[in-house]
Amino acid sequence: MTRLLPGVIAMAAIVVASNILVQFLFGDWLTWGAFTYPFAFLVTDVMNRVYGAATARKVVIAGFATGVACSLIGTQIMGEFGPLVTWRIAIASGTAFLTAQLLDVAIFDRLREEAWWRAPLVSTLIGSAVDTILFFTLAFSASLSFLEPGNDVSWANEMLPLLGVGPAVPLWISLALADWCVKLGLAIVTLVPFRVIVQKIAPLGS
Template sequence: MTRTHLPGILAMAAIVVASNILVQFLFGQWLTWGAFTYPLAFLVTDVMNRVYGAAAARRVVLVGFAVGVACSLIGTQIMGEFGPLVTLRVALGSGVAFLVAQLLDVAVFDRLRNAAWWHAPLVSTLIGSTLDTALFFSIAFSTALAWLEPGNDVAWANETLPLLGFGPMAPLWVSLAVADWSVKLSLALVALLPFRLIVAKLTARVA
């Protein structure tokens, strides 16, 4: 780990901490404010990967994972209206989703790094974001995984409702996952511009 990696490390840590705080605040019916900050983690990973290589990107991911675990541990000790702010399933889902999705993002980006400049960040982020959403929401809320934390009642998340309020009937957590996934996909496109600008600036500095 070198000093040149420090901005990426600090950016990742800040995003993880901010997202863990903002996830407590609702944005509309299906989202939290954390849904808009968390996808920036993929931007940080991809910038590090492009400028410093896959090994540096993986180190930043591991720092983000460690910060996320610390946030989850703190959250389990804070009692809200319905119990701990962070349950075991939420903590497990968050950690597994982050680590697996981010490392996959690094691997896919590295495989595509010689393609057009936008190809690697867009494809890796879309694949990583999709896996991240699927892992987190299924681990945290699916009744099929209730054995992970038998004492945690997730009946509220499995109430059957029209998907996003107008689609076919599905558990509530599926609507939450689809809304979250939609934000991630949208931000993957928006992030291409800052990715291009940041990479150009850092590459010039390194050169």
């Protein structure tokens, strides 16, 4: 339990912060939550490296439970345009988080014995790509409107230039691409804290 607690606390803090910050826009394509959520992969990978895949999965489950609680609370809070969290967003968020994080754990574990940077980098890149695809598709694709028929997502399917400069695509594609670019950048940047944190706590996990 002692080894779990720091990871659970860190993961819960990231999930709660991201659920709050996603309400605030950053530019035309992002929210502030896009800059905090990717650190969930850092927590998962540190726990995986130091304590193993089983412990990392427990931290993921704790993060998932926290996310579900945040979503349920959000569905009960009314904003200017309705609930802060729609049921479709809640489904997309939970599905994307659990799938991507568990995939991250599995890939990291498979690459554990290779160069120190390969497991966290590859697992995070693949996991974050899956996370982005699942979340934005489930949350906003017009083809999946049956998930919550009463939720109007026509605004997300408006045809606009990709990131303002490319070919015309549904708005949610631009939002997804911008989000993934942030995750890509942070996957590289967080290799430094990953290395530092692991070196500091690895003796405690052995």
